[in-house]
Amino acid sequence: MDKRGQVTIFIIIAVLIIAGVALFFVFRPNLSEKEETVTKDYAPLYNYLQDCLEQSLIEVIYINSMQGGYYDVQQDFVVFDSSSEMEGFSIPYYLIDNKLQLLSKEELEKQISVGLVSKFTSCLNSGEFEYNISYNPEEIFASSFITENKIKAELYSSVYINEIENTLQLKNFTAEIETNYLKYYDFAKYLTERQRLLGEELCISCLVKECEAKNYSLYLSPAVSDNSYILINTLNNKEDDLLFSFAYKLNYEN
Incomplete structure (x- = not known):
């Protein structure tokens, strides 16, 4: 192949590359708009699942x-009787x-x-959806993080919305609530360790x-x-409506 033919081929390839890049930027807004439309269409389902996690x-x-x-x-436990x-x-x-x-x-x-x-799984089973959804229970798991006055939860799911032309996956949900939950546990632990020092004497x-003393x-x-x-x-604690229960079982002699 002579040099003129090689130059012609390179020019054609360059034109195709430039045309491809130009088409990408021309149609990019339409692609983004489609993704946004899908998100809006399924917002009620997402909001339902988000509310479910928070509740x-x-x-x-x-x-x-x-x-x-x-x-x-x-572990070993006792059950509140029917009169409670x-x-x-x-x-x-x-x-x-x-x-x-x-x-x-x-x-x-x-x-x-x-x-x-x-x-969360119960919400998926009991919800009445206008969409065709599917999920794998084994692919739903959560991570929780407890601090002194807050609990944050992250839930990862594989909830699929199945449509004729689209399959959308809803993955991550988060929730956070202020609570004295950890303080309750720490105080219950403190009381229990104090009681242990007394042996079988209650x-x-x-x-x-x-x-x-701790209100x-x-x-x-x-x-x-x-x-x-x-x-x-x-x-x-008078600051909230939580009730934190735990039990002791001590040897008893008549």
């Missing part, structure tokens, strides 16, 4: 607080036969996440004085089972 976080904090930090109580307004909640033993059974902060966060995934007046109300539900004395403790 779920409130509910999970309440449930976990009533159950000593657990959403799914797997708090019937049905499982209260974990923080102290059993003078042995501590306390959660770590990481476990507190994990239990928040467990509850959020459960609640000092109820000591518990009450400690609570009054907590303490509700006690005692019971005797076999050779054990069971005490359910429920904390409440």
